[in-house]
Amino acid sequence: MDQRVDNERRSDSAPGREVLAGGETRPAGNAGANKRSWRDLYNERRGLVTLLAIGTIVVLLAIFFWWLHARQYESTDDAFIDTRTVQISADVAAAIVDVPVTDNQLVEAGAELVRLDDRDYVAARDQARASVDNLIAQIAEQKAKIDQADKQAAQAEAALMFAQQEDERYQRLVKTDSVTVEQAQQYASNLLQAQATFAAAQANAVAIAKQDPVLEAQLGTSEAQLAQAEANLSRTIITAPVAGRVTRLTAAKGGYAAVGQALMMFVPREVWVTANFKETQLDLMRPGQPVVIEIDAYPDHTFKGHVDSIQSGSGTAFSLLPAENATGNYVKIVQRVPVKIVFDQPPDVLLGPGMSVVPTVKVR
Numbered sequence: 113m114d115q116r117v118d119n120e121r122r123s124d125s126a127p128g129r130e131v132l133a134g135g136e137t138r139p140a141g142n143a144g145a146n147k148r149s150w151r152d153l154y155n156e157r158r159g160l161v162t163l164l165a166i167g168t169i170v171v172l173l174a175i176f177f178w179w180l181h182a183r184q185y186e187s188t189d190d191a192f193i194d195t196r197t198v199q200i201s202a203d204v205a206a207a208i209v210d211v212p213v214t215d216n217q218l219v220e221a222g223a224e225l226v227r228l229d230d231r232d233y234v235a236a237r238d239q240a241r242a243s244v245d246n247l248i249a250q251i252a253e254q255k256a257k258i259d260q261a262d263k264q265a266a267q268a269e270a271a272l273m274f275a276q277q278e279d280e281r282y283q284r285l286v287k288t289d290s291v292t293v294e295q296a297q298q299y300a301s302n303l304l305q306a307q308a309t310f311a312a313a314q315a316n317a318v319a320i321a322k323q324d325p326v327l328e329a330q331l332g333t334s335e336a337q338l339a340q341a342e343a344n345l346s347r348t349i350i351t352a353p354v355a356g357r358v359t360r361l362t363a364a365k366g367g368y369a370a371v372g373q374a375l376m377m378f379v380p381r382e383v384w385v386t387a388n389f390k391e392t393q394l395d396l397m398r399p400g401q402p403v404v405i406e407i408d409a410y411p412d413h414t415f416k417g418h419v420d421s422i423q424s425g426s427g428t429a430f431s432l433l434p435a436e437n438a439t440g441n442y443v444k445i446v447q448r449v450p451v452k453i454v455f456d457q458p459p460d461v462l463l464g465p466g467m468s469v470v471p472t473v474k475v476r
Contacts, residue, residue: 184476186397190448191387193407193467198354198378200225202369203347204233211365213358213376223352226363226375230348237345240338247331254324261317268306268313275299275306356380357464383463384455385417387471388427388448396475397422403453408468410461419473420452 206228213225278299286296356379363375385405389397397419405415426447428435453471 184474185472186389186393186475187470187472188387188389188393189468189470190389191385191453191469191471193383193463193465193469194386194452195380195383195465197359197465198356198380199374200350200376200378201372201374202226202228202350203371204228204344204369205371206230206232206348206369208363208365208367208369211361211363213361215358215361217358219352219355219358221352221355224349225352225358225378226350226369228348228350228369230345233341233345233348237338237341240334240341243334244331244338247327247334251324251327251331254320254327257320258317258324261313261320265310265313265317268310272303272306272310275303279303350375352378354378354380354382379464381458383459383465384420385453385469385471387451387453387469389451391426391447391449394422394449394451397451397473398475402474404472404474405453405455406470406472407461407463408470413461415455415459416457417453417455417471420454423450423452425449 208226209229210227211225212227213219213223219225279302282291282296282299285291286293358376359379360377361375363369369375385403399419399421401419403417403419405417407413407415426449428447451473453473
């Protein structure tokens, strides 16, 4: 019993050691492990440590090269397809007799969109043309009258010269008693008649000549009326101003088109991208820089373009109610500036204003 107690005391007095048979002890397994150095641990896990170190270096290099690559580009998701839509409206009032297009139809420039009733305008055109033809005939007749009046004036002038010569001759003869006083007085009277006839012929020629500008002015007015009538007649056929698509069609056969009434909207084929970049992204952005364009509607396609221009001012500066920083409590907000981006080649897909776009501009 005393021996067992002694062994228990030895076991308690030597922690970390294991009691063997015969009273001998040895280091316990856990105690030996706790005394292993970090070199032993490193040698056992050298492969894992090396792998972690290489992985860390690779990640850092990847981040560095990604930063070098990313700093060359500026991108934004605040961008959309833009164009200048055209409102097709009537310039003259008339009934709609035909609408040869339908919704979303692609048409070429000059294609007929709406045809209006032209009967009243044809009549107005014909009436104006008849007035012009009538005045042209009157002017031709007036020129003949002017020519005739000029010839009559010339004839009266010749008669006047002859009367003057006869009067002078008889006045000399009466002084030598070669003719009678009565004969001399007769030729003097003939001279007065010739002078009156010449004056009347001249006045008639002037009066007839003055009527010619009046007729010419009337002709100009009639020609203007004819041009207006022809213009109104041409407006009864509404055509596409450029190539594009018909949208929001409201015109219908049998309806009535008033002056200025919108009949449809027209979207031209020419579109571009309006990208609202932050003002902090514009430091290196210049016109002509290449752009990669991604359109949400076509995720499997990318389009190439370039920066066309940068608006001279932020978007809020041209809004209906621009910001007034001089009033109220001022809070600095990063502004966005519209940038126009055009496609290098016309897109071969259907694009319309308002479609979402993500452009990426290479600025370095």
